[in-house]
Amino acid sequence: DVKVTQSSRYLVKRTGEKVFLECVQDMDHENMFWYRQDPGLGLRLIYFSYDVKMKEKGDIPEGYSVSREKKERFSLILESASTNQTSMYLCASSWGQGKSEQYFGPGTRLTVT
């Protein structure tokens, strides 16, 4: 079974803190993704990576950065957390070719106070 794990289920941070969200997949997938999920807005793509050290901006990259030093691990970084970044963050991974269905982690609910 494909497994995508995220470092925390719940996280509470203060405004201005630097926040790291970690994601690990065990299927040797080329692609990894970070989304945020907000009620009524569905999933919005923040960043994705198609190879180690490669990254591309998604639809809403402002205020975020990412790091992919190893194929199995993709980190989302909030350089200076703000209250409007309070959200559910979902990580996903997929193979590079074919139907490319994405496998999701359980999500991290981040609250910034």
Next chain:
Amino acid sequence: GEDVEQSLFLSVREGDSSVINCTYTDSSSTYLYWYKQEPGAGLQLLTYIFSNMDMKQDQRLTVLLNKKDKHLSLRIADTQTGDSAIYFCAERGGDTGRRALTFGSGTRLQVQP
């Protein structure tokens, strides 16, 4: 850019059929997906359909694709209370450089006992 739209809410009685609808704008879509999200969990792939098909059946699930109208539907037969969840439609564009999926905002299915 590409867009995927769904109605936000559907309520049915246990034992009835549920039909969740989705429209998309990208005429070059190659694969279309249905994901299910249970409370507090990540997204789980339910089924997918390739764009050259018009129907796919998998146990209680039937996917219908009308490519001309860019309309996708998911029918759940004999809906059970365990089917209560948010259902997301997603599409993968034909642009081979685009590896991410575009998701709809999700339809919350409520099953009344």
